[in-house]
Amino acid sequence: MDTRERMVDVTARLLARQGYHATGLAQVLTEAGAPRGSLYFHFPEGKEQMAAEAVRRLGEQLGAALQAKLDGKPDVRSGLQSVARMFARQLEASEFALGCPVATTALEASDEAPGLATACAEVFERWTVVLAERIRKERPRIAGPERLARTVLALIEGALLLARVRRSVEPLRDAELAIETLLEG
Amino acid sequence: MDTRERMVDVTARLLARQGYHATGLAQVLTEAGAPRGSLYFHFPEGKEQMAAEAVRRLGEQLGAALQAKLDGKPDVRSGLQSVARMFARQLEASEFALGCPVATTALEASDEAPGLATACAEVFERWTVVLAERIRKERPRIAGPERLARTVLALIEGALLLARVRRSVEPLRDAELAIETLLEG
Numbered sequence: 493m494d495t496r497e498r499m500v501d502v503t504a505r506l507l508a509r510q511g512y513h514a515t516g517l518a519q520v521l522t523e524a525g526a527p528r529g530s531l532y533f534h535f536p537e538g539k540e541q542m543a544a545e546a547v548r549r550l551g552e553q554l555g556a557a558l559q560a561k562l563d564g565k566p567d568v569r570s571g572l573q574s575v576a577r578m579f580a581r582q583l584e585a586s587e588f589a590l591g592c593p594v595a596t597t598a599l600e601a602s603d604e605a606p607g608l609a610t611a612c613a614e615v616f617e618r619w620t621v622v623l624a625e626r627i628r629k630e631r632p633r634i635a636g637p638e639r640l641a642r643t644v645l646a647l648i649e650g651a652l653l654l655a656r657v658r659r660s661v662e663p664l665r666d667a668e669l670a671i672e673t674l675l676e677g
Numbered sequence: 678m679d680t681r682e683r684m685v686d687v688t689a690r691l692l693a694r695q696g697y698h699a700t701g702l703a704q705v706l707t708e709a710g711a712p713r714g715s716l717y718f719h720f721p722e723g724k725e726q727m728a729a730e731a732v733r734r735l736g737e738q739l740g741a742a743l744q745a746k747l748d749g750k751p752d753v754r755s756g757l758q759s760v761a762r763m764f765a766r767q768l769e770a771s772e773f774a775l776g777c778p779v780a781t782t783a784l785e786a787s788d789e790a791p792g793l794a795t796a797c798a799e800v801f802e803r804w805t806v807v808l809a810e811r812i813r814k815e816r817p818r819i820a821g822p823e824r825l826a827r828t829v830l831a832l833i834e835g836a837l838l839l840a841r842v843r844r845s846v847e848p849l850r851d852a853e854l855a856i857e858t859l860l861e862g
Contacts, residue, residue, distance in 0.1 A: 650835030
């Protein structure tokens with residue numbers, strides 16, 4: 493893996509855990525084993541550009557994981573249950589450090605880093621599309637699969653936030669039940 | 678208002694907009710018109726202590742606003758509709774800078790500032806209790822009003838996050854409809 497790739501990978505890992513502001517350039521360069529001049533050589537627009545690429549990578553990775561979980565189950569309901577449990581395991585394994593890999597960065601960026609905020613918005617949109625397509629496949633006649641997908645995403649995002657704050661996977665269990673109700677309603 | 682009070686007020690306003698990391702001490706001192714030595718004089722434990730007090734203040738303010746919205750309507754359904762619309766107006770008036778006043782700080786703190794994370798957890802718990810009590814008052818026989826309250830809070834938090842990222846109040850409108858379904862379900 494070349495230096496640029498390693499920098500994006502390290503940034504992605506740090507953003508997921510600690511967000512944008514806490515992720516310092518020195519830490520990225522050290523962990524990626526990259527020389528000092530690497531940032532502006534590889535990312536002429538600086539830290540925000542590097543973070544935007546890292547967010548897109550996190551978005552692809554989680555998008556693929558969501559797709560695999562949804563494809564691996566016979567219906568949307570059990571697919572989403574499997575997604576919620578994947579997040580619960582990840583939270584517990586990381587001592588509640590790893591929830592939504594993009595949420596902290598998205599909130600920080602929305603105030604002050606428009607390029608990074610755009611990358612975050614694209615990532616949430618991608619996840620919504622993955623979910624909406626799976627809903628439509630199962631229920632071709634449903635009205636507004638995008639709206640249902642967005643609502644489910646909002647519920648999972650909120651549950652991941654509360655789960656990190658409370659250091660408990662209970663909000664994800666509550667979300668599982670609520671998703672069942674929403675899919676029926 | 679004394680210096681200490683002004684420092685907590687300014688910090689609360691900055692945390693709501695930009696989170697914990699982006700809120701610098703110099704900015705707080707300048708905006709509060711406080712002399713340089715004020716931080717450790719008023720907050721011996723430093724920035725984290727000041728931020729924890731600011732988070733508790735934000736929690737009380739929003740808790741009182743939630744209570745007023747819920748008390749001002751004949752049923753929980755229309756009370757929560759009124760809450761969702763309050764947030765939508767606030768997002769639009771602030772050009773999507775002001776969503777949940779505590780969410781950014783809560784995510785940042787959960788990784789590295791345990792005292793601040795505890796204050797955030799208490800605030801979310803307080804809001805849950807306000808909502809659960811209102812649900813129980815309307816439906817004395819409902820099973821698990823706390824779980825329903827937590828789920829509604831997760832949905833609103835997730836919708837506020839997506840609304841800021843997408844710069845659209847649509848996620849809050851979706852949440853309004855989903856809350857109706859959850860209250861019926």
